Structures are given as structure tokens and as C-alpha cells.
Amino acid sequence: MLIALNKPYGVLCQFTDDRGRPTLADYVRQKDVYAAGRLDQDSEGLLLLTDDGPLAHRLTDPRHKQAKTYLVQVDGAIDEAALQRLRSGVLLNDGPTLPAQVEAADEPGWLWPRDPPVRFRKAIPTSWLSLSLREGRNRQVRRMTAAVGFPTLRLIRVRIGEHALDGLAPGETRQLGLS
Numbered sequence: 001m002l003i004a005l006n007k008p009y010g011v012l013c014q015f016t017d018d019r020g021r022p023t024l025a026d027y028v029r030q031k032d033v034y035a036a037g038r039l040d041q042d043s044e045g046l047l048l049l050t051d052d053g054p055l056a057h058r059l060t061d062p063r064h065k066q067a068k069t070y071l072v073q074v075d076g077a078i079d080e081a082a083l084q085r086l087r088s089g090v091l092l093n094d095g096p097t098l099p100a101q102v103e104a105a106d107e108p109g110w111l112w113p114r115d116p117p118v119r120f121r122k123a124i125p126t127s128w129l130s131l132s133l134r135e136g137r138n139r140q141v142r143r144m145t146a147a148v149g150f151p152t153l154r155l156i157r158v159r160i161g162e163h164a165l166d167g168l169a170p171g172e173t174r175q176l177g178l179s
Contacts (some may be wrong), residue, residue: 002055002176003033006168007047009114013038024049027171036060037068037160040139044114045070045157046165048176059160062135067101069132069159070141071108073118074150078104078127082148086131090147094137097144101132111156112170118153126153 005027007013013035015025024035024047033049036056050056058064086102105128118126127150131141142152158165168174 001030001033001051002163003028003030003049004163004165004168004174004176005047005049006165006170006172007039007044008170009044010041012041013047028173030173037136039157043155043157044170045155046160046163046168047157048160048163060136065134066161067132067134067159068136068157068161069130071105071111071154071156071158072129072131072141072145072152073107073154074127074129074145075124075153076127076150077125078129078150082150083129085148086129086144090144092137092140092143092147097137097140098133098135100144103130104128105130110167114154132159 005024008022011022011024011026013024015023017023028049030049033051034056036048036050036059039045039047048059050059059066083102083104086100089097089099107128129145133140141155145152163176
């Protein structure tokens with residue numbers, strides 16, 4: 001079984017929490033499935049869940065090179081020099097990243113409002129990027145954009161390999177065919 005969930009902002013990528021925060025159990029009704037990968041509490045978008053351990057491994061292990069694509073809203077008007085640094089790989093405190101596929105993007109028309117909204121500052125613009133990685137370090141996208149001077153304000157995963165968010169509303173699930 002393979003399930004796509006559009007993980008809402010503020011939801012933990014686990015099924016229980018002793019502090020009462022929202023978890024996957026609030027959205028996923030199927031039993032005995034587990035997240036294949038993670039999104040931090042502050043990130044939104046595509047999360048795959050499965051009951052198939054080898055499939056979870058193929059989806060998450062960097063050796064299998066499953067690209068993960070994100071829409072990223074950053075603080076400031078990003079320039080070509082920052083985009084090129086992301087494309088070349090960025091030095092983080094745990095070592096250099098692999099090069100990323102990254103392009104400036106427009107805010108998508110299909111995007112849902114976030115609750116709570118992203119902070120708004122009239123004097124400072126924001127930019128949108130489409131960024132694809134083939135590795136998955138902790139908070140990597142956020143650390144990469146900060147390293148080039150443009151902190152992440154909103155992070156939405158839209159694709160993992162061949163699986164895409166494709167119109168799934170926040171909190172909705174869809175059963176997928178196996179890869």
C-alpha cells in the first residue's frame with residue numbers, strides 16, 4: 001500500500017505525541033502504515049506512507065536517487081548569483097550539499113492559504129523557487145537558502161520521484177499505485 005498525504009503546516013510526521021500536537025493520526029485512517037521520509041513540523045506538502053519496508057527504503061535512501069521537489073518561498077528578491085550557488089552546491093555545517101536543480105518560480109495559482117499566514121513585511125519582497133534535491137539532510141532546504149542569504153519562509157514538497165501532490169488539498173490522502 002502506498003498513500004500520498006498533503007501534510008498541513010504544523011503537523012508532526014509521527015502518529016503519536018505526548019504533548020497533544022497534531023500528528024499523522026489526525027489525517028491518515030489506514031492502519032500499519034508509516035511515513036517514508038519526513039517533513040518537519042513547519043513544512044507542508046507531499047508525504048508518502050506505506051506498509052512496505054523495502055518500498056520505503058527505495059523512496060528514502062539517497063543511493064536510490066529519488067528526486068524531491070519543493071516550492072520554496074524565501075525572504076527577499078533572490079538573484080541569479082544565489083540561484084547559481086544553490087545549483088552548484090552549498091557548504092553547510094555538516095559538509096557540502098550536492099548540486100540542486102533550482103529555478104525562480106511564480107507563486108502558484110493553486111496554492112492554499114497557510115494557517116498561520118507567512119509573515120508579511122511591506123518593505124521586503126519575497127521570492128518563490130522550484131528546488132529539487134537527491135539527498136535529504138535535516139532541514140536541508142531551509143539551511144541551503146539561508147546559506148545563500150535568503151531564509152525560507154514557506155516550504156512545500158510537491159513531488160517525490162514519480163509521485164506528485166497533484167491537487168491534493170491539505171490534510172487529504174490518496175491511495176497510489178506501487179512504484
